Amino acid sequence: MRLLGRIARTDWFGPLVITLVAVTVIGGLSPAFLSSFNIRVLLQAIAVNALIALSQMIIIAIGQMNLSVGAIGGLAAIGFAGMMEVWGLPAPLAAAAALGIGLAAGLVNGAIIAWTGISAFVITLATLSIFKGINLGITEAQPFYGVPAGVKAFGNAVLIGPLPMVAVPAALAAVAIWVTLARLHIGRAILATGGNPHAAELSGISVPGTVVAAHALSGLLAAGAGVLLVARLQIGQPSIGDDWLILSFAAPVIGGAILAGGHVSVAGTLLGVAIVAIITQALVLFDIDPFLVQVVLGCLILGAVGLNRLREVRLGRGALLPS
Amino acid sequence: MVAEDPPLAAPASGVARSDGRVRFYLTNEFGLALLIVLFASVFYALTPGFLSAFNLFALGRIAAVNILIGFSMMAVIVTGGLNLAIGAIGACAAMACGWMIEGLGLPWPLAVFAGLALGAALGLVNGWAVVVTGLHSFIITLATMSIFFGAMIFLTRAESFRVLPQVFSDFGRMKLAVVVSPLFLVALGAGAALMLLYRLTVTGREMLAAGARPEAAELSGIRVGRMVMLCHALSGLLAAVAAMLVIARNGAAIPSMAGQLGQDWLLPAFLGPVLGGTLLTGGKVSVTGTLLGALLVTMLINGLLLQQVGEFWIQTVLGLLLLLAVFLDRARRGYLAHRGLA
Numbered sequence: 001m002r003l004l005g006r007i008a009r010t011d012w013f014g015p016l017v018i019t020l021v022a023v024t025v026i027g028g029l030s031p032a033f034l035s036s037f038n039i040r041v042l043l044q045a046i047a048v049n050a051l052i053a054l055s056q057m058i059i060i061a062i063g064q065m066n067l068s069v070g071a072i073g074g075l076a077a078i079g080f081a082g083m084m085e086v087w088g089l090p091a092p093l094a095a096a097a098a099l100g101i102g103l104a105a106g107l108v109n110g111a112i113i114a115w116t117g118i119s120a121f122v123i124t125l126a127t128l129s130i131f132k133g134i135n136l137g138i139t140e141a142q143p144f145y146g147v148p149a150g151v152k153a154f155g156n157a158v159l160i161g162p163l164p165m166v167a168v169p170a171a172l173a174a175v176a177i178w179v180t181l182a183r184l185h186i187g188r189a190i191l192a193t194g195g196n197p198h199a200a201e202l203s204g205i206s207v208p209g210t211v212v213a214a215h216a217l218s219g220l221l222a223a224g225a226g227v228l229l230v231a232r233l234q235i236g237q238p239s240i241g242d243d244w245l246i247l248s249f250a251a252p253v254i255g256g257a258i259l260a261g262g263h264v265s266v267a268g269t270l271l272g273v274a275i276v277a278i279i280t281q282a283l284v285l286f287d288i289d290p291f292l293v294q295v296v297l298g299c300l301i302l303g304a305v306g307l308n309r310l311r312e313v314r315l316g317r318g319a320l321l322p323s
Numbered sequence: 324m325v326a327e328d329p330p331l332a333a334p335a336s337g338v339a340r341s342d343g344r345v346r347f348y349l350t351n352e353f354g355l356a357l358l359i360v361l362f363a364s365v366f367y368a369l370t371p372g373f374l375s376a377f378n379l380f381a382l383g384r385i386a387a388v389n390i391l392i393g394f395s396m397m398a399v400i401v402t403g404g405l406n407l408a409i410g411a412i413g414a415c416a417a418m419a420c421g422w423m424i425e426g427l428g429l430p431w432p433l434a435v436f437a438g439l440a441l442g443a444a445l446g447l448v449n450g451w452a453v454v455v456t457g458l459h460s461f462i463i464t465l466a467t468m469s470i471f472f473g474a475m476i477f478l479t480r481a482e483s484f485r486v487l488p489q490v491f492s493d494f495g496r497m498k499l500a501v502v503v504s505p506l507f508l509v510a511l512g513a514g515a516a517l518m519l520l521y522r523l524t525v526t527g528r529e530m531l532a533a534g535a536r537p538e539a540a541e542l543s544g545i546r547v548g549r550m551v552m553l554c555h556a557l558s559g560l561l562a563a564v565a566a567m568l569v570i571a572r573n574g575a576a577i578p579s580m581a582g583q584l585g586q587d588w589l590l591p592a593f594l595g596p597v598l599g600g601t602l603l604t605g606g607k608v609s610v611t612g613t614l615l616g617a618l619l620v621t622m623l624i625n626g627l628l629l630q631q632v633g634e635f636w637i638q639t640v641l642g643l644l645l646l647l648a649v650f651l652d653r654a655r656r657g658y659l660a661h662r663g664l665a
Contacts, residue, residue: 065461118649119603121405121461122593126645129590133639140635242583246469249462259462291481294473294584301466305458 011256014307015271022275026282033285039162042277044232047170049273051225052244053251054177055218057269060252061181062214063194063261064120068109069222069248071131074241076102076223078139081236085146099223105131106219110212135238144236155231166228173224178266180217190214194261246297250276254304258312276300345662349655351600355615359622366626373629376502383507384495384572386621390510391565392588393595393617394517394610398558400596402534402551403605404460408449408468409562409592410585414578415475416442416563421484421576431488439563445471446559450552460555472584485575492574506568510614513564518610530554535606562588590641594620598648620644 007013027034052069059066080098083089089097109127113120157165181187192200193210201207222241229240253259254275255268279300280293347353366373392409399406420438423429429437449467453460497505520527532540533550541547565588569580581588597603598619599612623644624637632640 112646116650116653118653122597122603122645122649125590125593126642126649129642129645130639131642133636133642136635137633137639140633245586246465246584249465253462259459289477291477292473294469295477296473298466298469298471298473301462301469302452305462305466306456309456309458 011265011268012271015254015256015268015275019271019274019278022278022282026278026285030285033281036162038281040158040164042281043162043167044164045277045280046270046273047164047167048225048228048232049247049251049277050170050270051173051221051228052248053255053269053273054174054266055221055225056248057252057255057257057264057266058177058190058214058218058221059120060249060257060259061190061194061261061264062211063197063259064113064211064214065124065249065259066109066215066218067121067124067245068105068128068131069218070241070244071128071135072102072105072219072222072241073226073229073244074238075105075131075135075226077226077230077240078135078144078236078238080227081144081147081230082138084148084151085144085236091148091151095227098227099220102219102221102223102226103216104219106216106222107212109219110215113215114208114211132241139236139238141238143238147230147234147236151231152234155228155234166232169224169228173221174266174270177217177221181264181266186210186213191262191264194263196262246294246301247273247276250297250301250304253301253308256308256311258308259305272304349659351598351609351612351652351655352615354651355598355612355619359615359619362619362622362626366622366629370626370629373626378625378629379502380498380504382621382625383502383504385625386618387504387506387510388565388568388572389591389595389621390614390617391513391561391568392592393599393613394513395558395561395565396592397596397599397601397608397610397613398517398554398561399460400601400603401530401605401608402460402554403537403603404453404551404554405464405603406446406449406460406555406558406562406592407464407589408445408471408585409558410581410588411468411472411475412442412445412559412585413562413566413569413588414581414585415445415471417566417570417576417580418475418479418484418578420567420570421487422479424488425484425486431490435567438567439560442563442566443556443560446562447552447556449559450555453555454548454551468584476578479578481578483575483577487570487575491571495571495574506571509564509568513561514610514614521608521610526550526553531606531608590638590645591617591620594641594645594648597645597652600652616648 032038052073055069055073056066076098079101080094083094083097084091105127109120109124112118112127113123116123154165159165159168179187181191189200189205189210190213192203192205193207197207200210225244226240230236233240251272252264252269254272255265255270257264257269276297279296282288283290283293283296363374372378392413395409396406416438419441420434423434423437424431445467449460449464452463452467456463494505499505499508521531529540529545530550530553532543533545533547537547540550566580570576573580595613595617598616599609599614601608601613620641623640627637627640628634
């Protein structure tokens with residue numbers, strides 16, 4: 001009973017139930033949903049979106065926000081495709097360089113925020129525009145078509161059964177982030193800074209250093225999503241990243257992240273990504289208007305933040321009771 | 324206290340005169356006016372066409388929309404919040420207006436009025452959600468931006484309303500005294516109204532007080548929740564006014580007029596108030612500053628385009644400008660605090 005109660009109170013329990021119910025209901029109504037091909041497509045979408053969501057989650061963990069996630073991902077994506085097409089770099093080298101671009105962009109964000117103390121919202125709004133402008137300045141809004149066959153093959157390949165190759169780097173990243181937040185010093189520092197920056201500073205954590213590290217990590221993850229998306233789309237689109245903003249907040253929030261910082265859940269965020277992907281696909285499967293996806297996403301965010309708020313209030317009251 | 328200071332403090336007495344003068348030179352308004360004159364001269368020297376009647380007219384038309392977008396964001400920043408849904412509300416208001424004329428056959432003044440009312444109503448929804456949940460307006464308006472825009476695209480099937488009465492495009496093309504667009508006068512009128520609101524009316528003062536110190540305001544009998552809702556409604560209304568001006572400029576109501584989810588309005592919305600010295604933490608506004616800030620941004624874009632700086636790089640320039648503005652603002656505040664003037 002006690003174990004059950006503890007499980008029911010975790011961040012990932014609610015989203016897990018929703019995911020399972022959604023899969024059962026949709027699979028029952030439309031058998032095509034559980035076909036091997038459809039599961040593969042679903043997992044491909046989840047893989048990329050997971051990196052986008054984790055990129056935002058890290059920043060939510062320190063109690064800030066990063067509006068430039070999509071712009072960094074887009075810049076890394078066109079960097080990746082462009083370096084292969086124009087300079088003829090081998091794919092692994094180009095991918096590493098693209099991740100480097102993301103890391104550098106994240107470092108810029110973090111350094112400016114930590115150094116000036118100006119709100120992350122304004123700084124990342126400005127860098128969003130700067131990164132997007134560099135992207136458009138380089139590409140002049142034309143895509144890079146010369147993505148090598150090897151990269152294209154990777155984007156379509158499957159590991160076993162319906163499990164796509166692109167899910168591998170995403171899964172590795174998710175595990176790495178989980179280990180970082182749960183076990184490593186820097187991860188604990190990130191959560192402590194988000195929970196209470198003053199207390200973190202007093203207990204010997206360098207808050208500016210932590211902020212810079214979190215933003216660098218966020219940039220790296222966003223760049224990873226951009227690179228994977230190039231492999232999946234088989235083309236270096238300058239518009240990659242334009243529509244990431246809503247999703248990047250929706251998934252962590254559905255996964256129980258508290259926007260004030262200090263409390264995030266990797267498993268919850270991944271389930272949040274899955275829920276969004278399943279609902280988006282269901283709208284297509286049942287011929288419901290795809291235009292409604294935006295409305296559903298918005299409602300999901302509102303519902304999730306409302307629920308989190310309620311849970312927060314309950315937990316807060318619960319803590320006051322004698323145990 | 325913060326809300327009490329008018330932005331342009333005149334020198335009071337002999338001792339304070341030099342301090343007052345320093346303070347005047349360090350106001351955002353003075354700096355912005357200086358920059359506008361400076362850049363106008365530079366652009367004029369490089370391309371004399373910059374100050375041609377045609378370009379000034381075009382400049383005024385674009386500036387009018389940017390100014391109103393800036394006002395719309397400023398109205399919410401007053402409360403220490405923000406409104407990401409400005410572009411989405413604007414697009415909804417424009418499309419509603421277009422539909423009422425084309426779909427319902429309503430006369431245009433009624434349709435414009437309904438569009439403005441819809442903008443205010445959507446803003447009110449934002450404000451209500453913020454007050455009821457106690458959550459930050461960032462996440463609420465992020466969600467409603469998606470909802471409003473998605474619903475609008477769903478209802479309109481992403482199709483424009485192009486058969487609008489001549490009156491809209493006539494208004495957009497009208498030239499007063501050869502160079503002045505009536506759109507610009509609408510923006511100036513809105514600015515004057517806002518200035519009256521914040522300086523002279525009780526409601527305006529209460530909005531500022533609620534933004535500066537919510538607890539103190541609550542204790543002194545201001546209904547802070549109601550003020551927050553009112554500020555959001557005002558923001559929605561101003562976004563709708565901006566949308567009506569865009570209809571007049573385009574002669575049509577187009578769903579993509581503010582980009583995907585209305586995100587294209589976001590940067591200009593913040594540039595105006597931030598350049599103009601509106602405090603992001605709330606409690607202090609500068610209507611003149613926002614107006615001058617939006618004017619400067621519009622002029623820079625126009626001037627750079629005339630210089631054939633690739634239009635793709637403009638976005639980078641705007642981002643750098645926003646960074647520069649917040650850095651300068653911080654430095655200026657630091658200097659004023661150091662000299663004990665702020």
